[in-house]
Each structure stands twice: as structure tokens, then as C-alpha cells.
Amino acid sequence: MKNLQRVFILFLLVLSTMCVKAQPSNAVRGIFQAPGDSAVVADSARIQEEAVNQDSLLVVQLQQSLAEAKLSEANLRMEFEQYKLNILASDSIKLRKQWQHIDSLRRITRGCPVLVDGDTLFFLYTKKGGQTALQRAQETGGLIEGIGKKINLDPNRVYVESTDIFSDIMYDTEVLVSFTDADAMWEGVSRDSLAANRKQIVVGKLREMNRQYGIWRTVQNVFYCLLVLVAQFFLYRLTCWGFSKLEKKILALKDTTLKPIKIQSYEILNTEKQVALLLVANRIVKYAVVLLQLLISLPIIFGIFPSTKGFALQLLGYFIIPIKKIAYGVIDYIPNLISIIVIWYVTKSLVRLARYIALEIENGNLKLNNFFPEWAMPTFNIVRFLLYAFMVAMIYNYLPGSDSGVFQGISVFVGLIISLGSSTLIANLMAGLVITFMRPFRIGDRIKLNDTMGDIIEKTPLVTRVKTPKNEIVTVPNSFVMSSLTTNYSSSAQEYGLIIHSDVTFGYEVPWQQVHQLLIKAALATPYIEAEPAPFVLQTKLDDWYVVYQINAYTRRPEKMALIYSELHQNVQDLFNEAGIEIMSPHFMGVRKADEVFMPEEYLQKKEKKNDNAK
Numbered sequence: 001m002k003n004l005q006r007v008f009i010l011f012l013l014v015l016s017t018m019c020v021k022a023q024p025s026n027a028v029r030g031i032f033q034a035p036g037d038s039a040v041v042a043d044s045a046r047i048q049e050e051a052v053n054q055d056s057l058l059v060v061q062l063q064q065s066l067a068e069a070k071l072s073e074a075n076l077r078m079e080f081e082q083y084k085l086n087i088l089a090s091d092s093i094k095l096r097k098q099w100q101h102i103d104s105l106r107r108i109t110r111g112c113p114v115l116v117d118g119d120t121l122f123f124l125y126t127k128k129g130g131q132t133a134l135q136r137a138q139e140t141g142g143l144i145e146g147i148g149k150k151i152n153l154d155p156n157r158v159y160v161e162s163t164d165i166f167s168d169i170m171y172d173t174e175v176l177v178s179f180t181d182a183d184a185m186w187e188g189v190s191r192d193s194l195a196a197n198r199k200q201i202v203v204g205k206l207r208e209m210n211r212q213y214g215i216w217r218t219v220q221n222v223f224y225c226l227l228v229l230v231a232q233f234f235l236y237r238l239t240c241w242g243f244s245k246l247e248k249k250i251l252a253l254k255d256t257t258l259k260p261i262k263i264q265s266y267e268i269l270n271t272e273k274q275v276a277l278l279l280v281a282n283r284i285v286k287y288a289v290v291l292l293q294l295l296i297s298l299p300i301i302f303g304i305f306p307s308t309k310g311f312a313l314q315l316l317g318y319f320i321i322p323i324k325k326i327a328y329g330v331i332d333y334i335p336n337l338i339s340i341i342v343i344w345y346v347t348k349s350l351v352r353l354a355r356y357i358a359l360e361i362e363n364g365n366l367k368l369n370n371f372f373p374e375w376a377m378p379t380f381n382i383v384r385f386l387l388y389a390f391m392v393a394m395i396y397n398y399l400p401g402s403d404s405g406v407f408q409g410i411s412v413f414v415g416l417i418i419s420l421g422s423s424t425l426i427a428n429l430m431a432g433l434v435i436t437f438m439r440p441f442r443i444g445d446r447i448k449l450n451d452t453m454g455d456i457i458e459k460t461p462l463v464t465r466v467k468t469p470k471n472e473i474v475t476v477p478n479s480f481v482m483s484s485l486t487t488n489y490s491s492s493a494q495e496y497g498l499i500i501h502s503d504v505t506f507g508y509e510v511p512w513q514q515v516h517q518l519l520i521k522a523a524l525a526t527p528y529i530e531a532e533p534a535p536f537v538l539q540t541k542l543d544d545w546y547v548v549y550q551i552n553a554y555t556r557r558p559e560k561m562a563l564i565y566s567e568l569h570q571n572v573q574d575l576f577n578e579a580g581i582e583i584m585s586p587h588f589m590g591v592r593k594a595d596e597v598f599m600p601e602e603y604l605q606k607k608e609k610k611n612d613n614a615k
Contacts, residue, residue, distance in 0.1 A: 112137035114177075116144045117209060121201050126182040140177040144202060147171055148209030151218070155206040160195045167195035169202060176202060221304045228304070232297045236290060243286040250278045295319055329400070336398040343398075347391040354383045378436040381461075424479070425462070431478035432461040440481075445490035446558040449476060455559055469562050489558035497530060497554035500564055504572060505546040505584040512539065515549050518579060522571035523553040528564050530554040546584035 111123025112133040121144070124133045131139070147153065158176075161168045166178045177198065184191040211217060254275045261269040269277075299316040302308040358380035360366040362373050436459070441447050445456050447466070454468035464481055466474045476484075489498050506515055516537040523535035533554050541548035551572070555564055576583055 114144070115141045116205055117148065117212075119205065121205055122198055124183065125186040126180065128178060128180055136177075143174070143176050144205065145209075147174075147176070148206050149213045151213065153206060153210045153213070155203045155210060158199060158203050158206065160192075160199050162192060162195065167191045169195060169199050218305075224304045225301055228297055228301050232293065235293055239286065239289055239293070243282060243289075247279060247282055250275060250282060253278070333400060336400075340395050340398050343391055343394050347387050350387055351384050354380050354387070372439065374439065374442055375437060378433070382433070424477075427479045428462040428477050431482040432459070435459070435464070435478055435481060440486050441488045441491070444559075445488055446493075446561065447489065448487040449481065450484050452476070489561065493556050493558045497533065497556055498558045498561075499552050500529070500555050500561065500568065501550055501552045502565065502568060502572075503540065503548055503550050505543070505548050506581065507546055507584050510547075510581050512547065512549075514579070514581070515547075518575045518581070519549060519551040519572065522575050523551055523568060525571045525575075526553070526564060526567045528555050528557040528560050529568075530556065 111125045113120040114122055114124065114137045121141075124137045124140070127133055128136055158169065158171050161170050166180060168178045169176045179191055179195050179198070181191055184194045187194050189197075254271050258271045258274050260267050260271060261274070295316075302311050302315065357366065358376040361368065361371065361376035364373060441456050443456050443459060447453070447456060449466065452466060452468065452474050454466040454472070454474065456464065457467045457473070458465040462478060464476050464478060466476060468474060492498055504515075504519065519537050520535045523529050524531060529535065530553070535551065535553035538550040538552060539547060540550045551568070553568070555561075557564070573583070
């Protein structure tokens, strides 16, 4: 508002000055006026006098206004100086705050390096225009490196050009990097000092690059490249000559040193096959040596020229990096490998301990209450399976790649296939486990499984094998054994004695006492029949035409059942034929008189005596 008042006062002063200049001009025009009427002259004089009076009043007013203007100007100057002092004070406060802010940022902010040909020249911390510090650093590094690789490079063309805002490092007409006051504040120096320091660094780097990428250096690099190529050529020819000599020596071994490799009478490799294998191995080693030479020479060739040095390192890295990763992987895996070895060794020791205890129980050296010796090895197999399963579960996390999704997916897939396709397998395994601890039979027992009778020759977790008396091997799944009726002849034979029995029929006329006597005599005459307990006879049926007698005898050799039955039947036939007693088996038909009675003779005599006494 004060500024507007001051401007208005100055405008009035200018306007007054213009009015003063206009009145004298009117007086001059009156002088040069032509003589005329006196009235007119008198009027003009009067007018002139009035004008003089007005002019003097105006001069006084102007003098007063001028004095007031000078006073206002002095006031304005004082206010302007005060304003300048306020601005300088506020700028110094603002500058101090900026320094404090930069100091706080300098502790946590990392500068963006300007990289040129793999070297860090300096760092940039602030943005400029629309570019971030990183973009500025990348652009600056690219410009300096591009200029440094020129063959006609002249580092002396680098200079600094400064303005009120920027200090630029120039190469001819190209700006390499611009520095602002903010960059200087970050470095703690003035902008011109910062630009001069950075110019020396850039010039030093350009001179170094000129030595690498100059014309003379390029000629030297070409010479070195040709030298490596010539050396590689002669080395290749030397390698081919050496392996050709070795091939001739291998061919000469056919008739001198080499002998056929045999296992007993079977010849695995004859001399011709051995020579062929050696020749193949010779070629493989030859190609490997040549490839190794190329892997060494190509990086050397590319490394000679600075422009292809990065490609040389990249090419060499294709082979070194995988080998390094494998080596580091093996080294890093050593602790896990040691853990796996320790777990395996502890599990193996526990399995050996379990085997020793099982063998002691099986051999009878160690006896446990209600634990049968035949349970020892099956129990050991179960314990061994559980120990190995626990070992696998512990080792799983130490296996390489166990935490990868592919490894876990394969494990789930394999487990799913096993679970879906092994229902019968699991059923047989569980049945085999139950059979083992139920002890329905043992190896060597004579059993009858439904319609199959024979000796047990093998028991596995999945199947049981039975050998019939006709030497037929019958393989029965354990799940079928569990669901079938099993008769064990051997278990009762050893403890109680197996009773061999056979039915024989005789007519009613044969005395039962004589039949009993002859049958027992026939049983005692049969091999493998025990005298104690003694054989005995049961009369199991009184049929229409005959009496059924059953001879029962004890044996402890159930595996000889077929022979025992055969010998018993032979003895029965011989003894009853000698005694003149007719065996009524099989059935036969006979014609007899109505009053004829068939019974033992002694009973007929008693009957006749009783009839005679009645008469």
C-alpha cells in the first residue's frame, strides 16, 4: 500500500513539471504576436500578469512538493535498505538450514558413483532438473567413457564453463557434467572449486583411457592377438600328433599286453573290445584337451582388446561360474553331509544291535517271557524298517533341493502312486505281519489250507509257499491265508501227537472184539505209529449191512502221513485176510435165506441153546 502512494506522488510531480513548461510557451507566443488592437494588448498584459502570479504560486507549490518528494525518497531508501537486510538475514537462515539438512542426509545417503571403464571417478548426490542423482551419474559415466574410447582423443580439450547457475565441464562443445550449488554444498566447497577438482579427475581418467584405446595400443593388441592365434595353432597340431601316437600304441596293445577279462568261464571283454574302448577314451580325452585350449585362448584373445574385455570375462564366466557354484555348493553342503553320515552311522549301529539281539533270541541264548524265538527275525525286520524310515525322515531336510517345489512335488507324486497302487501290497504285508505273530504255522509244518495240503517251505511278508506231497509249489498270498481255514498237523503232532484215523466196515457176523484186536495190531505194525499213547478203535456207525470201525493211532511225523496211511491200509488188508474176515467195503449185494441169520458164531450158538431150552 505504501508503495502505491509513493508512485502516485511521483506521478503528480511529473505532471506539475509539464504544466510549468506549458505557461512560458504561452508568453513567448504573446511576444511574437502581431501589433493590433490596444484592448487586446491590455488584455494580454493583464493575462500575462495573472499568469506570472500563478506561476510564482505554482513554483512555490512545486518547491514544497519537491521537498516532500525528497523526504519520501529518503524514506523509501531507508525502507529498501531495511528490506535488503531482512532478505539477507532470511537467506542466511535458509542457507544455514540447508547446510544442517545436508549434514543430516550425508550420514544416511549414499552417493551415486560415476563409473567410467570400471573405475569410480566421483559421486553425485542431488538431482538436476528432471534427472535423479542415479540418472545423472549413469549419463555422465556414459559420456566420459564414450569420449575416452575415441582414437583421436585429446584430454586438453576439457575445460570448465561457469554461469550464475551452473558450472559445466565441457569437452569441445559437449557438456560432460554440470554442477549446481546443491552439489557444491554436498561436497562442502564452492561450485567453482568443485568443478575444477572434478575437471582434474576427468582429465586424468581420459589420459589413462587414451593410453588404452589409442592407435599405438591398438596396433600392439593386434600383434598380441596374432601371436596367441599362432601359438594356439601349433598347440593344436602338437595335441593331435601326441594323441595319434597314443592311438598307435593302443592298437599295438592288442597282441601284447591286453588279455580277455573273464568271470569264471564267461568272457566279459575280449582284447578287441578293450582296444575299442581305449580308442574311444583316447578320442574323448583329445576333444576335452582341445576344448580346454580353446577355453583358455579365447578369453585371452578377447581380453587383449579393451572393448571386448567384458565379453572375455563373460565367456570365461560361462564355464567358471558353474564350476564355482558346484564347488561352493559342495563346500556349503559339507555340514549337511556330515549330519547325514552321523545319522546313517547311528542308525546302522542300532540296526546291528537289533540284529544281534534277534539272533540271540532266535538261537535260544536269550529268552524273554511270552516271546517266541520265531518272532525274533520278523520283529527285527519291523524294527529295522522303522529305524530306516526314521533315518530317511531325518535325512530328508538335509538333502540338496529338499526345500524346492519340484522336489516336494515329485515326493508327493511318488507317494500318491504308491498309496493308490499298493492297496493289495499293503493288505498282504499286514496279513504277513499278523500271521507272523499269530503263529498259525512255521517253516516245515505240514498244513492244510482249504483244499491244499503240504509243507511250509517259505514265509515272506507278502506270500507263503507250500510244497505238496506231489512236489508241487503252491504260492498263496498272505491275505488269502488270513481269510482261509488253515489246519496245522505239525504243531499238534509235536505237543500231543497227531492222530491218524481210517474207517473200515465189517459185517455184523464178525465179532467186534476181534476187529478191534486186528485193527490195533495193524496200526502197531505200521511205521511211524507211536506205541504210546496206544492206538484205539471207535465204532462210529451201525449201517444197514455193516458196522463202521475207525482205527486211531498217534504219530509225530505228520509229513509222512501219506506213507503211514498206505502202510496202515496194507496191514489191515493182510491181517484180516489171514484171519478169514471179509471186509465189507466197498458195498456188495448178496442173496440169503429168510431164516438165515448173520452174526458171530458164538452168538449163534448161544441163540440155538436158548431156543432149545425154550422148547
